[in-house]
Amino acid sequence: WESAVVSPIINNQGTISHFIAIKEDITEKKKILEELVRAKEEAEKSDKLKSEFLAQMSHEIRTPIHIVTSSLAFIKEGIKNKIDEDDIELFENIEISAKRIIRTIDLVLNVSELQLGIYKLSFSVIDLDKSILSRIVSEYIQLAKQKNLELIYNYSSEQKNINADEYCVIQIFANLIDNAIKYTKTGKVEIIVSDYREDELAVEVRDTGIGMSKEFLEHIFEPFNQEYHGYSREYEGNGLGLALVKKYCELNNAKIEVESGKGIGSTFRVIFKNN
Structure with missing residues (x-):
């Protein structure tokens, strides 16, 4: 690859008498630019994959946790008149722990969205x-x-x-x-x-x-x-x-x-x- 600049030389009569050309080998610059473009595209692709992966992982973790907590709530409601306060507290501890897991997942996802610049304000x-x-x-x-x-x-x-x-x-x-x-x-x-x-x-x-x-x-x-x-x-x-x-x-x-x-x-x- 070459970069060329051609400029006219004007004589005393105001007409063009010569042209001067300056050429520069820009092969290396072109390669570097192409590598930068390629690296940028790869980074964007990586960010997209990361975002999709985190979203998928969130779904995979959230779904079974919601099933567990929903099942526990159903069981607790069915036996609440047959168990004492300590047993009820065990159910509540499980619920709180499940919420904390979901909360941690949300924190990681939120950080990722902000870092990637994909969070849309409304x-x-x-x-x-x-x-x-x-x-x-x-x-x-x-x-x-x-x-x-x-x-x-x-x-x-x-x-x-x-x-x-x-x-x-x-x-x-x-x-x-x-x-x-x-x-x-x-x-x-x-x-x-x-x-x-x-x-x-x-x-x-x-x-x-x-x-x-x-x-x-x-x-x-x-x-x-x-x-x-x-x-x-x-x-x-x-x-x-x-x-x-x-x-x-x-x-x-x-x-x-x-x-x-x-x-x-x-x-x-x-x-x-x-x-």
Whole structure:
């Protein structure tokens, strides 16, 4: 391959007297360009295969888990008058564990979708109380009860609606509430909604849990990050949840703030613009 540039040379009479040609061998450049194009196509193909594989794996895992939980619910309903509280608690533990497996699968899939840039946002006007927070809180009542924790929900703002992607907002608060309960041994978890500054709405998730050091707060939203390895043994988790929370907040033009101290608990504050 060659690149050629031909330019005229003008004489004193203003006419073309000669042409000058400059040629360059661009064979190597052409090869490199073709290799880059091929590598890009292979990467895109690989990303697509990865996405399809994860989606298929999610389906393969979710389906039997749903069958197990549905069967257990059916059995539990049939024998609930014949078993004691301890046996009922066993059924509830199985249900909670199954939900945690599905939740972990969702986290991995969500990270993959965001990394591949294939998540499609769908903004709409959402009732933050009825459509999101009330539903999530009701789902976590049993888990909090099992740990003898108070789960308090207080919506004091007159502003009910936000403009956001519903799935993102659900994931934000499911992750924050799940973490608050997970890292709290005694005391309470509170979800407080209030007006914030002039045109903002704030949702605070507060806990009386183990808290975090100031040094760790600088890295809290990094993927796969936990304060120290002891947490991963004593507390279930993979370090993905808060990284996703941060990303989902950014995608929805929301801000997230955190206050925490070792042994005194944590407060996560998500701030939305009023609709």
